[in-house]
Amino acid sequence: MVQTGEDDLVEYGYRRVLITITAILCTLLEIVDTTIVNVALTNMRGSLGATLNDVAWVITAYAIANVIVIPMTSWLSQQFGRRNYFVTSIIIFTIASFLCGNADNIWELVTFRFIQGLGGGALLVTAQTIITESYPVAKRGMAQAIYGMGVIVGPTLGPPLGGYLVDNFSWPYIFYINIPLGIIATVLALTFVKSPKYGEKLKSNQVDWLGIFLLTAFIGSLQYVLEHGQQDDWFNNKTIILLSTITVFGLVLFIWRELTYKYPIVNLGVLKDGNLRIGTVMCFILGFGLYGSTLIIPIYTQTILGWTATDAGLLLIPGSITTAFMMPIVGKLLQRGVPQSYMVGLGFLIFFFFTYIMHNSMTPSTGVEHLYWGLILRGIGLGLLFVPITTLSLSTLKGKDIGEGAAFTGMMRQLGGSFGIAIITTFITRFSQEHRVNLVSHLDTTRLEVQERVLMLQKGFMSKGFTANESLKKAYQVIDYSVMKQSAVLSYMDIFLYLGIMFLCCIPIIFLIKKGKNKINPADAMH
Template sequence: MVQTAEDDLVEYGFRRVIITITAVLCALLEIVDTTIVNVALNNMRGSLGATLTDIAWVITAYAIANVIVIPMTSWLSQQFGRRNYFAASIIIFTVASFLCGNADNIWELVAFRFIQGLGGGALLVTAQTIITESYPAAKRGMAQAIYGMGVIVGPTLGPPLGGYIVDHFSWPYIFYINIPIGIIATILTLMFVKSPKYGDKLKANQVDWWGIFFLASFIGSLQFVLEHGQQDDWFNDNLITTLSLVSVFGLLLFIKRELTYKHPIVNLKVLKDTNLRVGTIMSFIMGFGLYGSTFIVPIYTQSVLGWSATDAGLLLIPSSITTGIMMPFIGKMIQRGIPQSYMVAVGFLIFFFFTFWMHNIITPNTGANQMFWPLILRGVGLGLLFVPITTLSLSTLKGKHIGEGAAFTGMMRQLGGSFGIAIITTFMAIFNQQHRVNLISHLDQTSFQVQQTVQRLQQGFMSKGFTFNEALAKAYKAIEFKVMVQSSVLTYMDIFMYLGILFLLCIPFILMIKKGKNKIDPADAMH
């Protein structure tokens, strides 16, 4: 078959609008589903009779399936035709959503979530490739801006939407809402999306089965280690140690296989492109910040401030709306030729200001008003990161390499998020313990001030009808609770400070790389 000219895929007018809506809708479906279950885990646990460790698999299974399938999407699109593969992925995702809602026990739900993740991972990258190729080269920045609105808003929409559904209906409905959207998206895909022709399909004996096996063992094991390492005490646990070794050897064997096999499942040679190499590293760091901050803020508001899941989720919405509003302006700035590396550097700097501001305002009773402007700043920072990083990564790629490049940036963003959450939870446990020990060491029972506080609390409890001994025990409990809250607050302050330092350290790295290698102007390279 003859390779289709790239321009054949560019759409105009009504068709382009429909294709864009379909692709963004599918990306949104996939991303909302990664976070929507977080607030429903308690209800699922109750109705399915699962333990806390068991229920965590509902998130882990989906994430593992996601990161395994993302690097393979470009290859699968070429094998089955992009339109057919995209439609099949939506159907798999939609059917699995129905089965998740109908699951009778925890392991049924985990199995269906894995299948849902296999369909969902494909939606994300294929949607990005479809949007990129539907726009002429000069408007690619705007195309990424439109796609970026879905990707950035998605993680934030999940918790409040999940909280509302769980509070007003029941947990299966967080899966059922995917069904009507999935049906509409499937019909629109079959009617409007085109498939590029990329040479002949491979025969079954040419398929890179070893590549698939090494990729699945590397990514699957790594994702499990990241999700369960903290609760299982990292390398003191035999399973975590074994899977870490599997992951390392899986990666080495995967790289060797892909560089030597004639028909690799993932084309690693595409990483020779300087812009894509830089873009994948920056995608990783952005995933770290995006998912890391989306993870910390709701936990802080729920565990320290005592907010409901819905309120905690709603707090992040203005930040996402800010990012959404910024997207078209950033698309225009890229079209005017403003270097993406400068925009990314400013984005990281703004993210540093956001974390520094949060570090300074966190207390045991911080209000939503105090967090409003820092979170708006977060939205501005994310806007300056997402579109420039994505367009920079894909700007010098052509034809089927666009899909392969999109797969790399998508996978690195997801892995950055997983690393971010794993590292943050580990450090939270370490810092919390340290602060608790420090605070307790300052509570000297012989100190007059401590004795006064205990007496005041004891008298308060006795006035409510408790006996002398009961009131004394409750007074000590109350002091212990205050220590716990205070150590939590200090921990969140530390986490924000270190996150900010990480982003600050990235800035010279970004500017240095682009100055040293910037022989091709990204804006010109797109033509």
């Protein structure tokens, strides 16, 4: 049964269940693919004969395509019809996945990953609107909770799933796994998803081609700078300087174009809404914390503790299950009228406690039991942040502004993740160098403790058949390795400390939130 009138997109019974499954499946397809390749990069380098810099483009190309297409989803849906656009995006994503698995060289793979990203970016925000509009007004918080499960759990599922497929099969299977899921999603979307009624389509001479070009230029350049800044030594590199200049001028010209053109590709006027502005900032911070911590924990466990990729990925799963468990509870609380601002404030506070626990637990020999409860707290914090931030962002919007607002929140979450990863990797390197210098300054070879340690290591190597000089050299190498390991641990501790301070500083932002309707008519969303 389908209601008529303003709720004509609301579904009931099995149809709503199947639409929800379709949207969640597409959300997971898109988000799992942002992290699943991380654990397969080494294998890709070997089989495709690529350098580390080349293979990094497998991640960069996907991220750039994602962030370019997300702001345009509302406009593209109106041009082609939401169902047509959604189904086409699934098909593009699925075909590109097949082509990625069959790539013969690294640049073929990078090209197909870019195409996959164009299809995938559309799935994220469109799936959110489809779920939202399928539920009646009173259950909108629950709809966001269901969507949020896919967004939060997705980045965590990527590494263990990728690790398992690479360890037991080969790297192309991380792309092939999308094919049957994509086919199922296509059939379900064609059968059950409906499009809202739109106005007239734009003629080709009305399309904001300049806006599309400027958006692509500034977002693409920004994403490249963030992904490659650290390894290319930031502003000591001519390419980074050039692309940073394009980012700044491209952004300024894009804003001017969108505010003055009659048919803009992105409606910036929607940002006049105060709650949406606050929500986009919070989505940025949420992306920073979600993707940043998803990056740093596997790096720490693999490089410092010596875990396998699969084990490192599995560590994150209990926290993800906690988030999935929290989502419907948060949805119920929103339905009962609990203010989103209270939940957001509590979520930021819990995230601070998570970073505090991680800061205190990190050593060169930390066990699972020391990290477990911190990651459970992270799961609770994410559950309290995602749905309330999304609903408060859209709580004072009406009509098609809701869909355009959702595109902004999705883009800011992705950009927050990119900034988080770029900043964290930069600071890990810099903090490690600082701590190494400080630790080495305390390694005075005239001190008795240092001499005893060197002598003990030297005797150990001599007992294995090495000469005295070789053994002494190896003893110093062991001490140097220990210093490097300890300085890396200290840098991770610093990162968690500063992340915690950042989350604490976010709590006062909740006092800027205006009380909105809290329940938006989901049939109003227009992309």
